[in-house]
Amino acid sequence: MIPITGSFSVFDYFNETHEQVRQTARKFIDTHVLPHIDDWEEAGEFPRELYREAGDAGLLGIGFPEALGGIGEGDIFLKVAASEELMRSTSGGLVAGLGSLDIGLPPVAKWAKQEVREQIVPPVLRGEKIAALAVTEPGGGSDVANLKTRAVRDGDDYIVNGSKTFITSGMRADHYTVAVRTGGEGHGGISLLLIDRDMPGFSRGRKLRKMGWWASDTAELFFEDCRVPADRLIGAENAGFIAIMSNFLAERLSLSIMAYMTAQLAYEAALDYSKQRQAFGRSIAGFQVTRHKLVDMATQIDVAREYTYRCAALMQAGTYPIKQVAMAKNFSVDVCEKVTREAVQLFGGMGYMRETVVERLYRDARILSIGGGTTEIMKELIAKQLRL
Numbered sequence: 001m002i003p004i005t006g007s008f009s010v011f012d013y014f015n016e017t018h019e020q021v022r023q024t025a026r027k028f029i030d031t032h033v034l035p036h037i038d039d040w041e042e043a044g045e046f047p048r049e050l051y052r053e054a055g056d057a058g059l060l061g062i063g064f065p066e067a068l069g070g071i072g073e074g075d076i077f078l079k080v081a082a083s084e085e086l087m088r089s090t091s092g093g094l095v096a097g098l099g100s101l102d103i104g105l106p107p108v109a110k111w112a113k114q115e116v117r118e119q120i121v122p123p124v125l126r127g128e129k130i131a132a133l134a135v136t137e138p139g140g141g142s143d144v145a146n147l148k149t150r151a152v153r154d155g156d157d158y159i160v161n162g163s164k165t166f167i168t169s170g171m172r173a174d175h176y177t178v179a180v181r182t183g184g185e186g187h188g189g190i191s192l193l194l195i196d197r198d199m200p201g202f203s204r205g206r207k208l209r210k211m212g213w214w215a216s217d218t219a220e221l222f223f224e225d226c227r228v229p230a231d232r233l234i235g236a237e238n239a240g241f242i243a244i245m246s247n248f249l250a251e252r253l254s255l256s257i258m259a260y261m262t263a264q265l266a267y268e269a270a271l272d273y274s275k276q277r278q279a280f281g282r283s284i285a286g287f288q289v290t291r292h293k294l295v296d297m298a299t300q301i302d303v304a305r306e307y308t309y310r311c312a313a314l315m316q317a318g319t320y321p322i323k324q325v326a327m328a329k330n331f332s333v334d335v336c337e338k339v340t341r342e343a344v345q346l347f348g349g350m351g352y353m354r355e356t357v358v359e360r361l362y363r364d365a366r367i368l369s370i371g372g373g374t375t376e377i378m379k380e381l382i383a384k385q386l387r388l
């Protein structure tokens with residue numbers, strides 16, 4: 001790891017409990033993931049049993065209420081520590097797939113009816129069930145306020161019709177937190193429903209093939225007169241947009257962590273390779289141009305990490321730093337794209353080979369400026385906060 005310097009340090013943000021969680025996550029990755037990750041990447045999925053193993057290690061419950069089987073509710077840095085170590089898997093797809101509960105489950109844990117919370121949340125945190133979030137629609141992209149999937153009340157049920165796409169864990173999730181339109185146009189007519197995989201009228205389409213994040217399954221979802229019990233409404237009817245937006249803050253912080261950690265891994269690989277690779281009678285690290293590239297990479301990663309920590313601290317203090325988190329995501333993603341590109345360049349021809357980790361990191365980096373709100377949407381959010 002690059003040494004942390006400046007007025008704030010890693011020791012200002014993390015305590016002994018955080019370090020224990022970090023060590024647990026590191027052992028989990030070393031034991032259960034790294035020996036197999038290359039095969040899982042090529043296969044396009046990882047074993048479902050990994051969810052249970054992560055649950056047994058306590059990694060899935062971080063940030064959720066203790067009453068529902070979670071640990072460390074409200075401790076943002078507990079999640080940061082675990083997330084950094086999970087990224088040591090070298091696979092953003094694995095982390096995204098294993099962590100789909102972190103975007104699908106919070107609305108359920110916070111706003112679903114008590115009996116639904118108690119039924120759904122604990123098995124997911126134990127890794128026995130898988131949760132996913134379904135918001136994005138074909139042709140919809142970032143325009144969440146104008147989603148088309150419709151849910152109409154019919155007695156004690158809702159009848160749902162529509163489709164979703166680009167859904168992480170879409171093929172094998174057991175529970176889906178689905179954004180639907182229950183009211184009029186715009187954000188004021190959106191609700192959230194919890195839909196199970198075996199509900200009549202719900203089906204999954206093809207498994208989508210992606211540029212990166214190969215180890216995560218990504219799918220299309222279809223609802224054709226899908227009947228959902230009304231008690232599966234999450235929160236109040238037509239109040240779903242607020243829940244979606246509140247969910248985005250933690251998701252964007254997580255994506256910022258994924259970005260600087262992807263860059264960190266690429267930097268470390270490039271640093272090691274530069275010391276070993278010989279050219280013109282010496283290691284390529286002996287050339288000034290290489291040293292300066294590595295210095296720039298280290299500097300950018302350090303700044304991205306520290307600013308993300310600051311955003312986490314603001315969230316920990318109970319504020320809602322929309323502007324700062326959007327800035328952190330954009331900055332970290334930009335650093336990630338630059339660093340992974342330079343890492344591939346330093347590897348030369350080997351950087352283009354699937355057998356090198358920098359090739360995977362370079363591909364995985366590309367989704368980070370799209371997922372959780374595109375770079376352009378983040379800039380619009382920042383502009384509004386700046387009153388531009």
